[in-house]
Amino acid sequence: MLNGVFNAFYQFEVSFSFLFLSAIGLAVIFGMMGVINLAHGEFMMLGAYITTIVATHGVPLIVAVPLAALGVALFGAVVEILVVRRLYGRLLDSVAATWAVGLIMSQGMLILTGPSMQGVSSPFGSFAIGQTSYAWYRVFLGVVSLALIVFLYLLFMKTRYGLRARATIQNAPIARALGVDTARMYTVTFALGSALAGLAGGLFAPTATIVPFFGTNYIVEAFVTVIVGGANALIGTPIAAALLGGIAATLGTEYGLYIARVGLLLATIIVIRVLPQGVTGLIDRWRMRPIESRSTR
Amino acid sequence: MRRGASLLTAENVAFVIFFLFLLVYPITTDEFSLLNTAYFMAITLIPLSLAMIWGKAGILSFGQTAFFGIGGYLYGIYTLNVLGSGATWIGILVGVLGGGIVAAVLGWFMFYGGINDVFVGLTTLALTLVLQTFMAQTAGDEWMVGEARLNGYNGMYVPQISVGDMPLFGRPLYYLYFVFLIGIYLLLRWLAASRWGYGLLALQENRPRTETFGYNVRLMQVQVFGLAGCIAALSGVLYASWGSYIDPSSMGLTAAITPVIYVAIGGRRSLTAAMISSMILMKLSQSLASTAPEYALVIFGLLALLAVLFVPEGFMAAAFNAIDRWLFRRSAVAPAREAGDVAPGPRPGELT
Numbered sequence: 241m242l243n244g245v246f247n248a249f250y251q252f253e254v255s256f257s258f259l260f261l262s263a264i265g266l267a268v269i270f271g272m273m274g275v276i277n278l279a280h281g282e283f284m285m286l287g288a289y290i291t292t293i294v295a296t297h298g299v300p301l302i303v304a305v306p307l308a309a310l311g312v313a314l315f316g317a318v319v320e321i322l323v324v325r326r327l328y329g330r331l332l333d334s335v336a337a338t339w340a341v342g343l344i345m346s347q348g349m350l351i352l353t354g355p356s357m358q359g360v361s362s363p364f365g366s367f368a369i370g371q372t373s374y375a376w377y378r379v380f381l382g383v384v385s386l387a388l389i390v391f392l393y394l395l396f397m398k399t400r401y402g403l404r405a406r407a408t409i410q411n412a413p414i415a416r417a418l419g420v421d422t423a424r425m426y427t428v429t430f431a432l433g434s435a436l437a438g439l440a441g442g443l444f445a446p447t448a449t450i451v452p453f454f455g456t457n458y459i460v461e462a463f464v465t466v467i468v469g470g471a472n473a474l475i476g477t478p479i480a481a482a483l484l485g486g487i488a489a490t491l492g493t494e495y496g497l498y499i500a501r502v503g504l505l506l507a508t509i510i511v512i513r514v515l516p517q518g519v520t521g522l523i524d525r526w527r528m529r530p531i532e533s534r535s536t537r
Numbered sequence: 538m539r540r541g542a543s544l545l546t547a548e549n550v551a552f553v554i555f556f557l558f559l560l561v562y563p564i565t566t567d568e569f570s571l572l573n574t575a576y577f578m579a580i581t582l583i584p585l586s587l588a589m590i591w592g593k594a595g596i597l598s599f600g601q602t603a604f605f606g607i608g609g610y611l612y613g614i615y616t617l618n619v620l621g622s623g624a625t626w627i628g629i630l631v632g633v634l635g636g637g638i639v640a641a642v643l644g645w646f647m648f649y650g651g652i653n654d655v656f657v658g659l660t661t662l663a664l665t666l667v668l669q670t671f672m673a674q675t676a677g678d679e680w681m682v683g684e685a686r687l688n689g690y691n692g693m694y695v696p697q698i699s700v701g702d703m704p705l706f707g708r709p710l711y712y713l714y715f716v717f718l719i720g721i722y723l724l725l726r727w728l729a730a731s732r733w734g735y736g737l738l739a740l741q742e743n744r745p746r747t748e749t750f751g752y753n754v755r756l757m758q759v760q761v762f763g764l765a766g767c768i769a770a771l772s773g774v775l776y777a778s779w780g781s782y783i784d785p786s787s788m789g790l791t792a793a794i795t796p797v798i799y800v801a802i803g804g805r806r807s808l809t810a811a812m813i814s815s816m817i818l819m820k821l822s823q824s825l826a827s828t829a830p831e832y833a834l835v836i837f838g839l840l841a842l843l844a845v846l847f848v849p850e851g852f853m854a855a856a857f858n859a860i861d862r863w864l865f866r867r868s869a870v871a872p873a874r875e876a877g878d879v880a881p882g883p884r885p886g887e888l889t
Contacts, residue, residue: 276655278794323842323846326846327845327846330849331654331655332597332655332658333801333845333849335655335658336797336798336801336841336845337841337842337845337846339794339798339838339841340798340838340839340841340842340845341838341842342838343834343835343837343838343841344834344835344838344839344842347831347832347834347835347838348835350831351831351832351835456790459790460666460790463659463662464663467659467663496674498670498671498673498674499674501666501670502667502670502671505663505664505666505667505670506667508663509660509663509664509667512652512656512659512660512663513646513647513650513652513660516651516652516656
């Protein structure tokens with residue numbers, strides 16, 4: 241009985257962390273800049289490659305993964321300056337352009353490194369409860385997810401950068417008038433989102449095979465989470481990941497992987513219909529409720 | 538076309554050249570190229586349907602490949618179960634109507650629910666992926682529809698379109714596909730020039746304003762989305778029949794995005810540009826794939842990137858405009874605001 245409960249919780253925790261980690265970079269860029277980064281999966285792929293290459297040269301994973309995040313952040317900043325910057329206010333064009341960037345990245349990686357690469361094994365080993373064995377590394381991914389939520393909260397709510405970035409999304413002209421370099425804010429935010437993608441790629445690298453199309457394994461789930469979560473990356477994305485993680489874990493243990501995925505996507509279509517702004521819309525509505533109901537609370 | 542506007546435009550000249558070229562092409566070429574071109578013509582219906590809904594009505598859909606798949610699978614299921622002469626022709630109708638009905642229902646669900654702009658893109662993408670994921674797991678023996686075995690990623694066998702008991706091949710097949718492509722193109726040109734078509738252009742620019750002029754905006758969106766669904770489904774039927782085969786990869790992420798990129802490169806506001814440039818790009822990507830397979834997609838990506846960054850109206854549409862300006866000394870219609878991109882109002886992510 242207790243084993244069953246733990247197993248269910250473990251499945252949920254794993255689904256949650258994979259959804260959250262793959263979505264958070266996409267969510268930051270979508271929420272803070274209104275840009276849908278279709279190269280997100282390829283950014284994750286780049287993170288996984290950097291991690292793997294560095295780790296096979298004897299550098300411990302704990303250093304290799306942050307290095308990957310840093311590398312992808314720099315790459316993201318370059319992409320922002322060369323491409324994305326020209327496309328603000330042209331949402332559909334930025335979709336096409338970032339798709340093209342992703343295509344060039346995955347094909348370029350195929351040309352550079354060949355169809356696959358020797359991966360690194362997943363650290364920390366495993367533990368057993370009853371008959372079932374569980375991987376510590378997957379538990380660790382959940383811890384990282386929670387730490388990341390706290391980190392992003394502090395970053396956006398307590399630092400100068402966070403204040404300026406939020407001012408920029410709320411009203412760019414006024415933020416500019418008050419002396420915020422909004423162009424730089426966009427570059428830094430895009431780099432941050434890229435770093436989170438690189439981090440996710442690096443963290444997933446030990447759990448997957450390293451191929452140039454690494455990103456396609458996660459991109460659909462990432463999109464679905466961002467759609468359900470809406471534009472608020474701090475609150476919407478974790479809630480969406482928890483919601484969808486619950487659905488995926490339940491359906492996955494009962495009916496297998498494919499049906500879990502179909503369930504995720506159907507849930508998403510329904511959420512878009514009921515809440516076009518995602519969970520964020522629900523929160524905004526709650527925050528914007530009439531004053532009277534607030535005072536009688 | 539407004540009444541009185543000249544028919545002599547670069548766009549129309551290009552269409553006539555394209556038409557005549559495809560008409561006489563079979564005389565000059567071998568069986569293989571003939572079938573290959575028939576395949577291109579079948580697939581080109583998708584970019585054509587996209588140019589209609591995206592270019593004219595401002596609806597970006599990643600779901601055309603889903604309707605493509607529905608059309609192909611329904612055609613296969615029908616023709617495998619109902620034998621006899623003429624069954625394949627009813628099968629075409631079944632596939633087309635099936636895709637169209639699913640599109641219309643989805644359109645009703647979205648547009649009457651107030652979903653617009655980028656959320657239409659996301660919903661249609663989700664539908665495409667639902668179908669792909671679902672079809673991918675149908676490899677087992679329990680997935681039989683009557684005589685038709687869905688067969689997951691191994692692909693489903695599909696009978697070819699036949700006259701009497703003879704399957705069509707060679708020139709008759711080529712000309713059948715040719716008639717379908719040109720017929721659909723002319724139908725769309727005619728519709729786009731009608732009152733209804735002008736209503737679509739209006740609602741792309743500003744939905745509330747169009748509504749106050751007495752247009753039923755949501756109904757029109759559902760109508761054009763359903764029509765585009767029919768066309769995409771026809772494309773799926775022709776594709777499945779052409780290769781006697783269909784599998785779920787025809788509904789994957791890449792399949793959903795590729796036609797959007799074709800249309801973006803060629804020019805989404807012109808049906809002619811979308812059609813001709815899609816044929817050219819398919820030919821290009823095929824020849825690149827045989828000579829330098831690794832570099833094909835890199836070149837393709839660069840092309841798309843250049844188009845979006847420097848020629849946002851699309852290479853071929855821009856060429857049409859330029860020729861009109863210089864050759865015919867006619868002031869081309871000023872490129873309208875890139876509609877469908879960002880509606881005025883709060884951006885996503887803006888917290889008020």
